[in-house]
Amino acid sequence: MAKVVSSLLCLISLSIALLVFSTNAVDANGSSSPVFVCDPGRFSKLGLQMSSFLFCDSSLPYSIRVKDLVSRMTLDEKVQQLGDFAHGVPRLGLPQYEWWSEALHGVSNVGPGTHFDDVVPGATSFPTVILTTASFNESLWKKIGRAVSTEARAMYNLGRGGLTYWSPNINVARDPRWGRITETPGEDPFVVGRYAVNYVRGLQDVEGHENATDLNSRPLKVSSCCKHYAAYDVDNWKGVDRYHFDARVTEQDMEETFLRPFEMCVKEGDASSVMCSYNRVNGIPSCADPKLLNQTVRGEWDLHGYIVADCDSIQVMVDNHKFLSDSKEDAVAQTLKAGLDLDCGQYYTNFTGNAVQQGKVKETDIDKSLKYLYTVLMRLGFFDGSPQYVSLGKQDICSDENIELAAEAAREGIVLLKNDQNTLPLNSAKVKTVAVVGPHANATVAMIGNYAGIPCRYMSPIAGFSGYANVTYKTGCDDVACKSNNSIFAASEAAKTTDATIILAGLDLSVEAESLDREDLWLPGYQTQLINQVAEVAKGPVILVIMSAGGVDIAFAETNTNIKAILWAGYPGEEGGRAIADVVFGKFNPGGRLPITWYNGDYVQMLPLTSMPLRPIDSLGYPGRTYKFYNGPTLYPFGYGLSYTQFKYNLLSFTKTIHVNLNKLQHCRNLNYTSDASKTRCPGVLVNDLRCDDYFEFKVDVQNVGSTDGSDVVIVYSKPPAEIAATYIKQVIGFQRVFVRAGRNKRIKFVFNACKSLNIVDYAANTLLPAGEHTIFIGNGGVSFPIHLNFNY
Ligand SMILES: *[C@@H]1O[C@H](CO)[C@@H](O)[C@H](O)[C@H]1NC(C)=O
Ligand SMILES: *[C@@H]1O[C@H](CO)[C@@H](O)[C@H](O)[C@H]1NC(C)=O
Ligand SMILES: *[C@@H]1O[C@H](CO)[C@@H](O)[C@H](O)[C@H]1NC(C)=O
Ligand SMILES: *[C@@H]1O[C@H](CO)[C@@H](O)[C@H](O)[C@H]1NC(C)=O
Ligand SMILES: *[C@@H]1O[C@H](CO)[C@@H](O)[C@H](O)[C@H]1NC(C)=O
Ligand SMILES: *[C@@H]1O[C@H](CO)[C@@H](O)[C@H](O)[C@H]1NC(C)=O
Ligand SMILES: *[C@@H]1O[C@H](CO)[C@@H](O)[C@H](O)[C@H]1NC(C)=O
Ligand SMILES: *[C@@H]1O[C@H](CO)[C@@H](O)[C@H](O)[C@H]1NC(C)=O
Ligand SMILES: *[C@@H]1O[C@H](CO)[C@@H](O)[C@H](O)[C@H]1NC(C)=O
Numbered sequence: 001m002a003k004v005v006s007s008l009l010c011l012i013s014l015s016i017a018l019l020v021f022s023t024n025a026v027d028a029n030g031s032s033s034p035v036f037v038c039d040p041g042r043f044s045k046l047g048l049q050m051s052s053f054l055f056c057d058s059s060l061p062y063s064i065r066v067k068d069l070v071s072r073m074t075l076d077e078k079v080q081q082l083g084d085f086a087h088g089v090p091r092l093g094l095p096q097y098e099w100w101s102e103a104l105h106g107v108s109n110v111g112p113g114t115h116f117d118d119v120v121p122g123a124t125s126f127p128t129v130i131l132t133t134a135s136f137n138e139s140l141w142k143k144i145g146r147a148v149s150t151e152a153r154a155m156y157n158l159g160r161g162g163l164t165y166w167s168p169n170i171n172v173a174r175d176p177r178w179g180r181i182t183e184t185p186g187e188d189p190f191v192v193g194r195y196a197v198n199y200v201r202g203l204q205d206v207e208g209h210e211n212a213t214d215l216n217s218r219p220l221k222v223s224s225c226c227k228h229y230a231a232y233d234v235d236n237w238k239g240v241d242r243y244h245f246d247a248r249v250t251e252q253d254m255e256e257t258f259l260r261p262f263e264m265c266v267k268e269g270d271a272s273s274v275m276c277s278y279n280r281v282n283g284i285p286s287c288a289d290p291k292l293l294n295q296t297v298r299g300e301w302d303l304h305g306y307i308v309a310d311c312d313s314i315q316v317m318v319d320n321h322k323f324l325s326d327s328k329e330d331a332v333a334q335t336l337k338a339g340l341d342l343d344c345g346q347y348y349t350n351f352t353g354n355a356v357q358q359g360k361v362k363e364t365d366i367d368k369s370l371k372y373l374y375t376v377l378m379r380l381g382f383f384d385g386s387p388q389y390v391s392l393g394k395q396d397i398c399s400d401e402n403i404e405l406a407a408e409a410a411r412e413g414i415v416l417l418k419n420d421q422n423t424l425p426l427n428s429a430k431v432k433t434v435a436v437v438g439p440h441a442n443a444t445v446a447m448i449g450n451y452a453g454i455p456c457r458y459m460s461p462i463a464g465f466s467g468y469a470n471v472t473y474k475t476g477c478d479d480v481a482c483k484s485n486n487s488i489f490a491a492s493e494a495a496k497t498t499d500a501t502i503i504l505a506g507l508d509l510s511v512e513a514e515s516l517d518r519e520d521l522w523l524p525g526y527q528t529q530l531i532n533q534v535a536e537v538a539k540g541p542v543i544l545v546i547m548s549a550g551g552v553d554i555a556f557a558e559t560n561t562n563i564k565a566i567l568w569a570g571y572p573g574e575e576g577g578r579a580i581a582d583v584v585f586g587k588f589n590p591g592g593r594l595p596i597t598w599y600n601g602d603y604v605q606m607l608p609l610t611s612m613p614l615r616p617i618d619s620l621g622y623p624g625r626t627y628k629f630y631n632g633p634t635l636y637p638f639g640y641g642l643s644y645t646q647f648k649y650n651l652l653s654f655t656k657t658i659h660v661n662l663n664k665l666q667h668c669r670n671l672n673y674t675s676d677a678s679k680t681r682c683p684g685v686l687v688n689d690l691r692c693d694d695y696f697e698f699k700v701d702v703q704n705v706g707s708t709d710g711s712d713v714v715i716v717y718s719k720p721p722a723e724i725a726a727t728y729i730k731q732v733i734g735f736q737r738v739f740v741r742a743g744r745n746k747r748i749k750f751v752f753n754a755c756k757s758l759n760i761v762d763y764a765a766n767t768l769l770p771a772g773e774h775t776i777f778i779g780n781g782g783v784s785f786p787i788h789l790n791f792n793y
Contacts, residue, residue: 425586
């Protein structure tokens with residue numbers, strides 16, 4: 001999102017959006033009755049006879065109603081509905097609609113469909129997605145989605161928000177330098193996919209209708225969108241930007257890594273929209289690729305919804321990619337035919353009419369897209385109203401409950417990276433004074449990251465720590481860039497006198513952001529010097545808190561014995577300072593786990609951001625990427641995180657063998673083995689050929705053997721048979737966050753489908769279930785068991 005052109009567009013559309021929503025009657029008490037299209041009173045005010053419009057007959061199925069609506073429109077009218085700002089058709093009583101709203105981690109005002117003012121001054125701003133993901137708590141992810149959609153619906157009722165939200169961002173964080181890691185659920189495709197499914201269901205699902213049989217008429221609370229499809233994870237790096245970048249991706253990586261979260265988002269989350277990205281994939285702009293859009297999302301995954309272009313992507317195709325030397329008409333014709341339904345921008349509205357006249361695309365291709373679009377609006381109650389949500393209003397936005405959920409999400413996500421001599425938690429009976437120093441000591445806006453709105457309020461770190469001790473505040477640096485060491489002295493002096501010192505350091509949007517990738521993994525400017533100098537002279541224990549999305553090489557702090565403890569706090573949202581203080585003073589025992597690998601600084605010298613393959617490239621000396629393919633040294637591995645207590649796993653029972661019976665139509669496939677000696681007669685079978693009704697399971701006792709209550713995240717990995725060449729090292733197949741009281745056990749059970757959890761993708765992008773001895777690992781420690789899988793035929 002967000003090209004220069006669209007910011008301009010934004011302003012134009014914003015004033016129009018006000019017009020659209022001014023049809024909502026908002027009374028002095030801040031409650032309102034949102035107007036819906038097929039309101040008889042509305043039609044009579046417009047001087048139209050509603051009963052003559054079949055599309056308003058709520059006794060008919062949506063498919064018939066949208067067909068009626070679309071067939072009433074002239075070509076020119078149809079074309080006017082294909083941009084994010086849909087003009088409406090006054091003669092049919094069809095109002096304008098702004099499709100572009102955002103709700104990545106709270107209702108945002110980035111899209112022109114949503115805005116804040118005196119009526120709605122702010123909305124709850126949850127931690128950015130990378131920190132919320134670190135909680136590894138699926139019910140939390142869904143609960144946040146529900147809270148956000150409730151606030152969004154309330155804002156819609158008040159004429160301040162839309163119904164269609166272009167969130168979440170579910171691109172896999174392939175490289176630590178990427179500027180948009182903060183928006184994503186990390187580097188593991190399965191975890192990213194599970195985040196997507198939960199957040200989308202939280203946003204979209206209407207209680208009681210989760211499993212409706214006709215998914216094309218399943219009601220929606222708000223509509224969400226999985227983006228940016230596909231292989232999008234280079235923003236602007238050493239002169240290569242996303243508007244020109246051609247991601248060269250093997251079919252194997254596409255299947256195994258880049259597409260999986262999108263497939264889960266569409267198939268399991270039943271998302272009602274997918275957004276295609278700016279970049280090209282193997283030469284073809286993703287918004288113009290019929291294989292990616294029509295064939296995969298629409299065909300194979302059976303999307304119930306619409307496909308939208310990232311803002312001005314079609315223009316980018318013409319002006320930047322110069323794809324096929326397209327004219328504007330060529331470009332809109334190609335994207336329509338590829339399956340792109342809605343243009344965030346003005347290319348469709350301006351050039352599709354001519355494209356039809358020039359015979360480059362058929363009017364029926366437009367009709368098809370409009371039907372998808374209006375079906376989504378019908379499911380949202382835009383035509384018939386949403387009685388179950390009309391009572392939502394101001395009292396539902398920034399409610400105490402939602403603000404507390406924002407704090408809870410930050411507490412659950414925060415990761416304890418180091419805790420020498422159990423320095424944490426600090427004891428507030430002994431620690432009466434704290435020096436709170438560093439560029440993020442008084443962080444506010446930095447805590448809400450990008451795609452934010454206006455938060456209800458901010459609880460900065462100094463505000464949070466003031467609830468526990470007397471705070472002496474010194475910045476130590478003017479800002480995150482920390483270009484001068486002039487303020488270090490004052491921070492050191494403060495640390496000399498207080499019972500403990502908290503240093504808040506790290507990054508912000510001036511370092512890692514949309515359109516801004518990093519070139520290194522170091523702390524900026526004099527931050528390292530600040531930390532070391534303060535730690536050198538501090539009277540009490542020194543606690544380092546890092547705010548960042550991507551990993552930072554803080555090996556110097558990990559090894560510095562003057563720094564007793566380190567926490568990673570992502571960008572913790574509007575309540576972040578309170579959450580950090582709650583963790584430091586032990587009101588909350590941290591249980592978050594890193595959703596990305598924290599590499600050493602030299603990692604990024606070994607390979608360019610723009611090299612897409614996940615596997616190592618030996619000929620170029622490139623190491624692999626993510627924990628699935630990189631087995632070199634790391635600062636902190638994926639899944640890492642400590643607690644104030646200790647957990648042990650006691651494996652109770654587990655599946656030892658899986659026999660898959662094959663019929664005559666299920667054929668064995670060859671696989672690349674490391675040695676011929678290990679060849680079996682049936683190395684593997686295509687997952688698509690199998691019935692996939694084989695399951696395996698285990699039970700484990702999670703024992704809290706320490707003296708503090710706490711939560712553990714049990715992450716389960718599978719590792720394919722060792723003799724298979726060039727596959728992943730291991731992969732996450734499941735996880736559960738469990739709370740266990742000190743000295744107690746919690747018994748948990750995992751059940752896995754063999755096809756889903758043990759498959760590999762071969763060099764030709766076939767997904768296969770391989771025979772042989774698979775290994776299941778529980779956590780990053782030593783507990784594991786083998787499963788022998790063989791085919792009987
Ligand atoms: C606003 O609330 C007050 C008190 O509840 C009520 O008397 C008044 O009628 C309400 N105003 C409107 C316009 O609904
Ligand atoms: C996970 O999140 C839910 C919803 O917020 C919460 O009730 C639960 O306590 C969390 N689980 C753990 C183990 O922290
Ligand atoms: C919908 O189906 C899912 C799984 O198929 C199930 O877990 C969930 O409980 C169902 N929800 C309702 C409301 O029936
Ligand atoms: C889109 O896919 C469907 C099958 O899923 C196919 O019938 C149709 O021809 C495709 N359209 C284009 C333009 O490729
Ligand atoms: C589309 O048309 C409008 C009205 O003529 C014009 O203002 C706008 O610049 C055009 N946009 C593009 C991208 O061509
Ligand atoms: C902290 O930041 C806020 C917002 O920028 C500012 O209003 C406040 O004065 C700052 N607090 C201190 C102690 O400087
Ligand atoms: C902070 O200092 C004031 C006096 O300067 C004292 O009254 C108060 O109790 C102190 N608060 C804490 C939490 O130590
Ligand atoms: C600031 O940095 C300069 C250059 O690195 C150094 O000479 C100077 O001693 C530093 N000052 C302080 C107060 O650390
Ligand atoms: C083994 O991998 C190579 C590419 O590295 C490929 O050419 C060959 O066909 C593969 N064989 C099998 C059976 O997968």
